[in-house]
Amino acid sequence: MRVGELSKRSGVPIPTIKYYLREGLLPAGAATAANQADYGDEHLRRLLLIRALIDVGGVSVASAREVVTALGTYADDPLELLGAAQSAVTPRHRPDRETPEWQAAKQRVLDLIAARGWLVYPLSPSIDLVADALTAAASLGATELFDNLGQYADSAASLAAAEVRTVLERPDPAARMELVVLGTVLGEALFSALRQLAHQHESARQIGIPEAPPQKNPGIAQ
Amino acid sequence: MRVGELSKRSGVPIPTIKYYLREGLLPAGAATAANQADYGDEHLRRLLLIRALIDVGGVSVASAREVVTALGTYADDPLELLGAAQSAVTPRHRPDRETPEWQAAKQRVLDLIAARGWLVYPLSPSIDLVADALTAAASLGATELFDNLGQYADSAASLAAAEVRTVLERPDPAARMELVVLGTVLGEALFSALRQLAHQHESARQIGIPEAPPQKNPGIAQ
Numbered sequence: 256m257r258v259g260e261l262s263k264r265s266g267v268p269i270p271t272i273k274y275y276l277r278e279g280l281l282p283a284g285a286a287t288a289a290n291q292a293d294y295g296d297e298h299l300r301r302l303l304l305i306r307a308l309i310d311v312g313g314v315s316v317a318s319a320r321e322v323v324t325a326l327g328t329y330a331d332d333p334l335e336l337l338g339a340a341q342s343a344v345t346p347r348h349r350p351d352r353e354t355p356e357w358q359a360a361k362q363r364v365l366d367l368i369a370a371r372g373w374l375v376y377p378l379s380p381s382i383d384l385v386a387d388a389l390t391a392a393a394s395l396g397a398t399e400l401f402d403n404l405g406q407y408a409d410s411a412a413s414l415a416a417a418e419v420r421t422v423l424e425r426p427d428p429a430a431r432m433e434l435v436v437l438g439t440v441l442g443e444a445l446f447s448a449l450r451q452l453a454h455q456h457e458s459a460r461q462i463g464i465p466e467a468p469p470q471k472n473p474g475i476a477q
Numbered sequence: 478m479r480v481g482e483l484s485k486r487s488g489v490p491i492p493t494i495k496y497y498l499r500e501g502l503l504p505a506g507a508a509t510a511a512n513q514a515d516y517g518d519e520h521l522r523r524l525l526l527i528r529a530l531i532d533v534g535g536v537s538v539a540s541a542r543e544v545v546t547a548l549g550t551y552a553d554d555p556l557e558l559l560g561a562a563q564s565a566v567t568p569r570h571r572p573d574r575e576t577p578e579w580q581a582a583k584q585r586v587l588d589l590i591a592a593r594g595w596l597v598y599p600l601s602p603s604i605d606l607v608a609d610a611l612t613a614a615a616s617l618g619a620t621e622l623f624d625n626l627g628q629y630a631d632s633a634a635s636l637a638a639a640e641v642r643t644v645l646e647r648p649d650p651a652a653r654m655e656l657v658v659l660g661t662v663l664g665e666a667l668f669s670a671l672r673q674l675a676h677q678h679e680s681a682r683q684i685g686i687p688e689a690p691p692q693k694n695p696g697i698a699q
């Protein structure tokens with residue numbers, strides 16, 4: 256198909272498609288004439304994947320490129336691909352990790368991992384990210400937020416077990432790898448939004464519903 | 478304290494503090510002389526909060542400003558403050574929501590909310606975000622990822638119930654409001670990182686551990 260048809264079927268504007276081509280997120284089409292190229296279903300699919308990562312997952316263009324590159328590079332190494340997808344949804348700045356408070360928080364995470372027998376790389380950046388959140392809460396006197404770290408770990412473990420099972424049900428390895436990426440990025444976006452709804456519900460339930468809802472929100476469901 | 482002491486105690490470089498002052502994230506100190514100001518513990522605390530939002534929560538500077546502004550504006554309206562904190566951790570781009578597929582996904586979310594009796598605003602952006610994730614997965618033929626939407630809702634509900642309970646245990650309303658913000662942003666960062674660890678564990682467990690771990694990861698814990 257021509258680029259106009261690709262744009263129409265994907266809902267992505269032509270200038271954006273050209274930008275993705277220049278930036279290497281989308282492979283070039285087959286040249287058919289000067290300034291003309293033919294695109295296939297694999298381009299359409301790749302475009303939908305890029306838009307899912309960027310629009311729904313909140314991933315940057317640079318991180319989306321890393322993920323699609325990883326999809327090609329680690330076509331038969333699910334653990335490496337998982338690392339690339341996880342890194343794409345992870346903030347880039349890093350707080351100070353040289354403090355004794357941070358080291359103690361990290362030890363708490365390592366103890367949790369050991370107690371549960373979780374099979375993870377000891378140098379995994381995710382361990383440091385948990386320690387970052389614990390340290391930030393402690394520095395603001397909010398340690399009670401994560402007193403019950405085990406409950407977060409329980410929820411994460413039961414969701415992850417189901418998600419990995421779903422991925423392994425796919426017989427085709429290439430399709431399976433795409434599901435790893437989608438499960439990581441879309442699963443995080445979906446859970447984050449459901450958690451927001453659950454917070455609204457629990458706040459309304461435990462605090463009580465305000466008599467008149469704010470003007471921009473015309474009513475309370477249910 | 479002087480700005481140098483504020484920088485030392487917060488770990489935030491002086492140019493960054495000046496940037497936050499210019500951008501309105503940090504209130505001005507009390508002027509003591511030309512080009513000199515005195516800062517108090519409330520400035521230190523605000524700086525730690527800003528760094529927690531940006532470094533650990535991955536929130537942009539603009540969104541962090543919205544959150545600290547909301548902390549002042551909605552000092553006695555926890556539901557409005559919750560909305561501001563939630564919006565800060567939400568990606569800005571929006572996929573196409575005019576399609577029948579998206580409308581069907583949204584209906585599925587509304588049905589879930591109704592079935593559970595969740596008290597949420599029917600116009601809440603979080604409802605649309607869940608529908609975004611469902612639609613993106615469906616457009617890539619990955620509907621099986623979210624076949625079990627109820628399991629995600631269960632996990633979100635049990636975490637949110639505990640989190641709101643923790644917040645309400647604080648007697649001081651101002652301290653309570655800060656906990657709403659920290660719980661939303663840090664709780665999301667913490668859960669996301671734990672979910673990544675759980676994915677690594679479940680992948681290793683269900684697929685099997687590779688014989689030689691990749692070079693950049695020197696070993697498998699536990």
